[in-house]
Amino acid sequence: MRKESKGFHYPRGTAVATLGVVQLEATREVMGHTLPRTTAALFGDFRSRLELTGMQTSTVAERQKNVRAAVSRHLDVETDFLTGSYARHTLISPLKQADVDVFVVLDPAYHARGSSAVLDITRNALLKTYTTPKVSRNGQAITITFTDFLVDVVPAFNRKGGGYLIPAGGVGTFISTDPKVHESHSSFQNAAHDGDLVPVVKMIKAWNRSINRHFRSFHLEVLAWQVFRGITISNDWSAVRFFFEKAIPTIRQAVHDPAGYGTDVAYYINTGEQYAAAESRLNTALGRARRAEQYARSGGMQSAIEQWRLLFGDYFPAS
Secondary structure: OOOOOOOOOOOOOOOEEEEOOEEEEOOEEEOOEEEOOOHHHHHHHHHHHOOOOHHHHHHHHHHHHHHHHHHHOOOOEEEEEEEHHHHOOOOOOOHHHOEEEEEEEEOHHHHHHOHHHHHHHHHHHHHOOOOOOEEEEEOOEEEEEOOOOEEEEEEEEEOOOOOEEEEOHHHOOEEEEOHHHHHHHHHHHHHHOOOOHHHHHHHHHHHHHHOOOOOOHHHHHHHHHHHOOOOOOOOHHHHHHHHHHHHHHHOOOOOEOOOOOOOEOOOOOOOHHHHHHHHHHHHHHHHHHHHHHHHHHOOOHHHHHHHHHHHHHHHOOOO
């Protein structure tokens, strides 16, 4: 359950910042001694380190508009829009390690050519504008590799009955999906948690980067929506630990796409070896999260920080 904030009494002159509903205590000097920051202050700093800068956000906005225009110049496009973690506000820094997803809904006449041909004509359209960056087929998308970040262009068609059809990678067919449902679902879930779910999802993604992206990002995001449904987030650190606790016993189960087309977003983990590897990483993460909380409760803040940095890597502040 959500806990009410305790009444802390600070020495006069102590700097206090506010992040949402969480009150943060800055590093203090009391009688000549520097005391470590509180857990709330550390996680407030951690939150900020996961955010894109204003300049990066402006760069993404301009770049994605140019990419959409490049496709429209050479193909008949019904509509286009941003999708993925950027549209759901769960993209984390640094931008250089990120990809921005663009959905391009084509005229239905192209559909008869087949999924492979649709990917090829999308790539050829982009090559007319982008001659320097690498433009290549990448599963269900065409990836443009810019020096500062990637843009994935997903060709799609309006689906009878709702949603969209997109190429199924190397399979040669089309699959059903609806990224707009994903975006609205993410927004609804975050609002239900007073804006605290998106920051926790970003922290889980930071952990995933620290283990070389063992899990697919969208899989973790949908799993988080399931784990926290009906649960009150009291604070970031217990929420992250709670996610690992609940993810371990469910990692062998299907994680259905909330768009409602029966797709299992965890399909890529499907062998005994892969299940064992996934459980191992989640168990290691849970152990570190638990130890960090135990150290913090007993006053061993530096030991707690060491565990959180093992969990999240350099995203987490060192002091």
